[in-house]
Amino acid sequence: MNSPAQTNIAPVVELKGVTRSFEQGGVTIEVLRGVDLEVQPGEIVALLGPSGSGKSTMLQAIGLLEGGFGGHIGIAGTAAEKVDAAGRTALRRDHLGFVYQFHHLLPDFNAMENVMMPQLVLGKSDGEAADRARELLQALGLGARLDHRPSQLSGGEQQRVAVARALANRPELVLADEPTGNLDEHTSDKVLEEFLRLVRGEGSAALVATHNERLAAKMDRVVRLHEGKLD
Numbered sequence: 001m002n003s004p005a006q007t008n009i010a011p012v013v014e015l016k017g018v019t020r021s022f023e024q025g026g027v028t029i030e031v032l033r034g035v036d037l038e039v040q041p042g043e044i045v046a047l048l049g050p051s052g053s054g055k056s057t058m059l060q061a062i063g064l065l066e067g068g069f070g071g072h073i074g075i076a077g078t079a080a081e082k083v084d085a086a087g088r089t090a091l092r093r094d095h096l097g098f099v100y101q102f103h104h105l106l107p108d109f110n111a112m113e114n115v116m117m118p119q120l121v122l123g124k125s126d127g128e129a130a131d132r133a134r135e136l137l138q139a140l141g142l143g144a145r146l147d148h149r150p151s152q153l154s155g156g157e158q159q160r161v162a163v164a165r166a167l168a169n170r171p172e173l174v175l176a177d178e179p180t181g182n183l184d185e186h187t188s189d190k191v192l193e194e195f196l197r198l199v200r201g202e203g204s205a206a207l208v209a210t211h212n213e214r215l216a217a218k219m220d221r222v223v224r225l226h227e228g229k230l231d
C-alpha cells in the first residue's frame, strides 16, 4: 500500500507524446516528435541538447504561452490541453516561474520593484512583496543593490534579479532557458550555483535548459533531447 506521502502527489509537470512542428517556406519541421517527461516536486532536472534540438520549444510548451502543441501537458495535476486560455494563464501564474537567457527586467524599475511586481499582480500587499523581494535579493548577494535599475547592474547581477523575480511567488516549477547563457564562464557558474541553492532551499522543482554538461551534472537528473524525443 502507498504511504500517505506517496498518494495524490502529482508530478509538477507531466508530458506525454508532446509534439510541435513549424511550417517554414512550405516545409514542415517536426521539432518535438513525442516528448515524455515527469518532473516530481522539488526535483531539479537539466535539459541538454545541441543547438536547434528544441529545448526552448519544449520549455515554451510547458510555459503554456503559445499554442500549436500536440499531446498531453499536465501542470500540477491539471491537463493544460483541456482548459481554456484563462485556465492556462491561471496555471502559469499559480505554478510556474521563468528565467530566460536575457533577463527581461523592466528597465525603468529598480531591483526591488522588479521582484515585487509579480507579487503585486497576485494581490500581495506592498509590505509583504517588499519583504519577500528583500529576502531573495539579499540571499543572492544583492543587498546593496536594491534600488539599482537594470542598467546600473552588471550582467551577473541582472540575472540574479531575474532569478529572484522568478522565485518571488514560490512557484512549484521554475523553467529556466539557458539562464546564465549570456554570462562569462566564471559568472555563469556562480549564478547557476546560487540559483540551484536557492531553488533547493525553496523546495521548488526546476527544468533547466543548458548546453553545459558540467553544470548539468550538478542537478538531480539529466534528460537529453535527441531527434525530437527525450533519450
Ligand SMILES: Nc1ncnc2c1ncn2[C@@H]1O[C@H](COP(=O)(O)OP(=O)(O)OP(=O)(O)O)[C@@H](O)[C@H]1O
Binding pocket: 022, 023, 024, 029, 031, 049, 050, 051, 052, 053, 054, 055, 056, 057, 058
Ligand atoms: N517560431 C518558429 N518558426 C519556425 N521554426 C522555429 C520556430 N521556433 C523554433 N523553430 C525551429 O525549431 C528548432 C528548435 O528550436 P529551439 O529554439 O527550440 O532549439 P534549442 O534547442 O532551444 O536551441 P538553442 O540551444 O540554440 O537555443 C529550430 O530548428 C528552429 O529553427
